[in-house]
């Protein structure tokens with residue numbers, strides 16, 4: 001049957017959904033860069049770190065000890081989580097409560113590794129992440145079937161190893177600490193960087209026991225943002241997308 005007789009011409013055929021997976025350590029800029037790339041390409045944006053943060057918030061809210069790994073996993077399996085994937089206004093709700101601001105608080109940042117290293121939690125959130133990525137292939141999804149930029153520690157390796165584009169966004173330890181200090185304390189002077197050190201380096205050390213995100217595996221492109229500003233980093237990622245898919249932004 002020719003394309004004409006089915007009513008679908010090459011010009012009108014919907015382009016295949018594009019899945020872009022981006023991982024990297026804390027402070028590499030992966031969240032803000034992924035969000036901007038999604039907005040420019042008309043794709044959905046999935047912040048998987050926010051899902052681990054939401055799980056942590058939910059367990060603390062429900063009064064479950066994070067060391068009780070079985071209780072934490074059971075609670076996460078029943079968590080009424082809604083992830084908003086609009087890159088212009090990503091949102092996280094649990095049980096109808098908007099927790100966007102709450103999950104960025106230091107109490108959550110300090111506790112999240114205990115939840116992110118729980119293997120049963122990883123299995124459940126991994127399942128939800130695969131589901132959210134697959135959903136963006138559908139015309140009824142937020143992106144209208146255009147696809148998604150999914151971001152987080154094990155996205156390129158465990159969750160979406162078959163993504164069209166896989167990028168490891170890195171930056172030197174110095175650059176990552178300065179950025180996080182600026183984010184959290186509004187300055188990157190020596191005291192702010194010292195205060196940020198534990199959050200960034202300890203958390204990466206804890207998290208790297210369950211997800212490898214410092215070295216790119218086969219087929220994963222590395223973008224080093226140490227000497228790049230935000231716009232240059234976004235452009236470098238868009239260049240990799242064009243290179244790997246032939247699609248221009």
Ligand code: DC
Nearest residue numbers: 048049050052112113116152153154
């Ligand atoms: O990127 P972030 O700081 O919001 O991530 C929050 C925590 O969740 C951090 O400890 C890393 C962990 N995480 C993970 O283990 N796997 C992911 N896919 C995303 C985040």
